Amino acid sequence: MADIKIKQKEPLIHITKRDDVSFAKSIIIHLIGIAVALVLSSLLIISVTGENPLKLFKAMYEGVIGTPAANMGINKKYMESIHIGAILLCISLAVTPAFKMKFWNIGAEGQVLMGCLASAYCMLEFGGMVDNTVLLIIMLLASILVGAIWAVIPAICKALWNTNETLFTLMMNYVAMTLVSYFIMIKDRSGRSDLGILNERTGYGYLPDLFGMNYIFNILIVAGVVVFMFIYLKYSKQGYEISVVGESENTARYIGINVKKVIIRTVAISGAICGLVGFMIVAGDKHSIKPDIVGGQGFTAIMVSWMAKFNPIIMIPVSLLIVFLSVGSKFATSAFKVDNSIGDILTAIVIFSIIACEFFTRYKVNFRKFGKED
Amino acid sequence: MSFEMLIAFIQQSVRLSSTLLLGSTGEIITEKSGNLNLGTPGIMASGAISGIIGAYFYTKSGIPFNPIVSILITFGCAIIGALLTTLIYCFLTITLKTNQNVTGLALTTFGIGISNFIGSLINGKMGGTGIAAFPEIGEAYRATLPFADKLGVFGKIFLSYGFMTYLGIIIAVIVAFVITKTRVGLNLRAVGENPATADAAGINVNRYKYTATCLGGIISGLGGLCYVMDFAAANWQNNILDQFGWLAVALVIFAVWRPNIAVFGSIIFGALYVIGPFILGLSNKSQELIKILPYLVTIVVLVIVSIRDKKENQPPQSLGLAYFREER
Numbered sequence: 001m002a003d004i005k006i007k008q009k010e011p012l013i014h015i016t017k018r019d020d021v022s023f024a025k026s027i028i029i030h031l032i033g034i035a036v037a038l039v040l041s042s043l044l045i046i047s048v049t050g051e052n053p054l055k056l057f058k059a060m061y062e063g064v065i066g067t068p069a070a071n072m073g074i075n076k077k078y079m080e081s082i083h084i085g086a087i088l089l090c091i092s093l094a095v096t097p098a099f100k101m102k103f104w105n106i107g108a109e110g111q112v113l114m115g116c117l118a119s120a121y122c123m124l125e126f127g128g129m130v131d132n133t134v135l136l137i138i139m140l141l142a143s144i145l146v147g148a149i150w151a152v153i154p155a156i157c158k159a160l161w162n163t164n165e166t167l168f169t170l171m172m173n174y175v176a177m178t179l180v181s182y183f184i185m186i187k188d189r190s191g192r193s194d195l196g197i198l199n200e201r202t203g204y205g206y207l208p209d210l211f212g213m214n215y216i217f218n219i220l221i222v223a224g225v226v227v228f229m230f231i232y233l234k235y236s237k238q239g240y241e242i243s244v245v246g247e248s249e250n251t252a253r254y255i256g257i258n259v260k261k262v263i264i265r266t267v268a269i270s271g272a273i274c275g276l277v278g279f280m281i282v283a284g285d286k287h288s289i290k291p292d293i294v295g296g297q298g299f300t301a302i303m304v305s306w307m308a309k310f311n312p313i314i315m316i317p318v319s320l321l322i323v324f325l326s327v328g329s330k331f332a333t334s335a336f337k338v339d340n341s342i343g344d345i346l347t348a349i350v351i352f353s354i355i356a357c358e359f360f361t362r363y364k365v366n367f368r369k370f371g372k373e374d
Numbered sequence: 375m376s377f378e379m380l381i382a383f384i385q386q387s388v389r390l391s392s393t394l395l396l397g398s399t400g401e402i403i404t405e406k407s408g409n410l411n412l413g414t415p416g417i418m419a420s421g422a423i424s425g426i427i428g429a430y431f432y433t434k435s436g437i438p439f440n441p442i443v444s445i446l447i448t449f450g451c452a453i454i455g456a457l458l459t460t461l462i463y464c465f466l467t468i469t470l471k472t473n474q475n476v477t478g479l480a481l482t483t484f485g486i487g488i489s490n491f492i493g494s495l496i497n498g499k500m501g502g503t504g505i506a507a508f509p510e511i512g513e514a515y516r517a518t519l520p521f522a523d524k525l526g527v528f529g530k531i532f533l534s535y536g537f538m539t540y541l542g543i544i545i546a547v548i549v550a551f552v553i554t555k556t557r558v559g560l561n562l563r564a565v566g567e568n569p570a571t572a573d574a575a576g577i578n579v580n581r582y583k584y585t586a587t588c589l590g591g592i593i594s595g596l597g598g599l600c601y602v603m604d605f606a607a608a609n610w611q612n613n614i615l616d617q618f619g620w621l622a623v624a625l626v627i628f629a630v631w632r633p634n635i636a637v638f639g640s641i642i643f644g645a646l647y648v649i650g651p652f653i654l655g656l657s658n659k660s661q662e663l664i665k666i667l668p669y670l671v672t673i674v675v676l677v678i679v680s681i682r683d684k685k686e687n688q689p690p691q692s693l694g695l696a697y698f699r700e701e702r
Contacts, residue, residue: 017700104475163680164689166410166475167627171669174620178666185659299479306476339494344487351480352466359470
C-alpha cells in the first residue's frame, strides 16, 4: 500500500492562556474596547437619527456637567450626576465582597429596595415623634438591618443546602418590589397608588444639606464606604478569608476557615451596604418610595463591579462612565426627540465591549503562520 | 366565583401560560448546555419587537392583508431578531468565555432597551397615540378552530386559543423527548454536566453550546412574540416583557429543568398571575400581594430541591461556567 501522508492542517486561530498581563497593556486593551464601543454607538446613532454623533455626545456632556447657568443655584447639575454615580458606586461596592467569594448575589436591586422601604416606613411612623437626628439614626439602622436580612436568607440556604443563590436572589428582587407596591397601597389614602413626596411639609427624616450643596452627605458616606471596602478586602483577615473561599472552598476548609460562617457573614455585609444605599436614596435624595425607585441600578452595579475586577478604586471611573452614558443620553435624547431608552442600549454596548476585553487580557489569540511548510 | 368566571379565569391563565412556557422551554435547552442565560427577558423582548417591526412594515407596504402571510412575516422576523440577540450572548460567553451572569444581565438591558426604543419609534410613526397596534394581525394570531364555539365548555377550555398555545405545548413535549430519550439529548446533557468529559468523549462542546443556546433563544423569542401578538392582541407596550422573562427563568427552576413539567407549571404561574381580579371581594391590596406567589413558590421549590438533594432534580453541574480546554 502506498504510504499516504496525511497532512494535518494547523487551525487558523488557536487560543492560549496568558500568564499575566501587565497593567499598562490591560489599560490599552480596555481603552481600545471603549473606543470600539463608542464607534458602534455612533454608528447606531447615525443610523437612527441621522444626526452627527459628536453633537449627541456634546449634548450628553452638557446633560451630565450642566451649563454654567444651570449650575448657579443649590441644585448643581454636576453634583446631581456625581451623586447618581456615587449611588451606583456604593451598590457596586456592596455586591463586591460576595462576588469575590463567587457568591452570585444578583439581588442587590431588592436589597436596596428593602432598605428604601425600611427608611420610608420609619419616616412615616416615627416622623415628628422623635428628634430628627434620632429619626435619621433609626432609619439608618432599620435600613441596614432589613437589607442584611434580605441578603442573608439566600445565604443561609446556600450555606446549609447549597441552594443556587443566583436564582434565589433574583426571585427576592420581585418579592421586594411587590412588598413595596403593597406598602404603598396600605399607606396611600388618595387612591393614586403613589405616595408622592413623604413628609413634604415637615421634612422629617431628610438628610440636611452641607456646605450649601445638596447630596453632599450621601457622597461623603460613599467615599467612606470606598475606603472601608478597599481596606477590608485588601488588608483585613476577613478579606483574606473571602478571597480564599472564592478561589477554592476545599482549600479554605483545609486551612481551617469555617466556610459557612464566611458565606453568611460576607453576604450580610453585602446586604447591609445595600440597605445603607436604600437609606441614602430615601433620606438624601428622593424622599419617596416606589417599586422602581432603584431603577435597575442594582443590576448595573453587578456589571460595574465585574468590569472593575472587584477593585474598589477602579469602580469609581467605571461607575462614572456608566452614569455619563445613562444621564447624558437621557438629557440628549430629549433634545434630539428620541426615546430615552437609547441610554440603556449605549450602556449595554459599552458593557459588552468591556467584558469582551477581559478575554484579550486572559487569553492570547495566535494566528496560523502563513508560508510555514514542513 | 361563578361558572362563567371560572372558565374565563382558566382561559386567561392558559393564554398567559404559553408565553411563559415558550420562554422557559428555551431557557431549559440553554441551561442544559451549561449556559445560564439571564438575557432571556431581553431575548423575549427582542423577539416581540421584531415581530412588531415585521407587522409595521407589512401593514405599511400596502399589500392586501392576508392573515397567514402576516403570521409568517411576524414569525420569521421574531426568529431572526431573537437569533441575532442570542448570538451576541453566544459569541461573548462561548467564544470569548466571559462571565455568563454579567453578559446575560447586560443582554437583558440591551434587549429591553432596544425594544423600548424601536417600540417608541414605531408608536411615533403611527401617530404617537402611545400604542403601536395591529388589530388585524392580533386577530390572526388569536383565530381559533371554526368549530370551537360549538363544543360548549370543552371547546372553551381546550380549543379557544390561538395556534401559539398549542405550538408551545408541542415544542415543550418534543424538547422533553429529545433531551431525555435521544443521543443528541444525552450529549447535550453531558456538555452541561461536565464539558471536559463530553469533550473527551468526542463531543464538540462549543458546537453543542452554540446550537442549544441559539435554539433556546429562538424559542424564548417566540414566547415574547406570543405575548404581544396573542395575549396583548398585537399591541406594543414598553417595559412589559421583562417581568415575564424573569417569570420564565423562575419557571425553569419550578419545573426542575423538565419542559413537560413546565407545561403544567406555566399554567399554574399564569393562573397565579391573573387570579387577582377573579376572586370576588378581594381588595386591591390583596390582589397586589397575590402577585408575589409565583416568586415565593419558585423560592420554595428551589430550596426544597436543594434540601432533598436528588441527583435528577439538580441544575446542570457546570451551569454558569465557561469551558476552556486548556483549563481542565
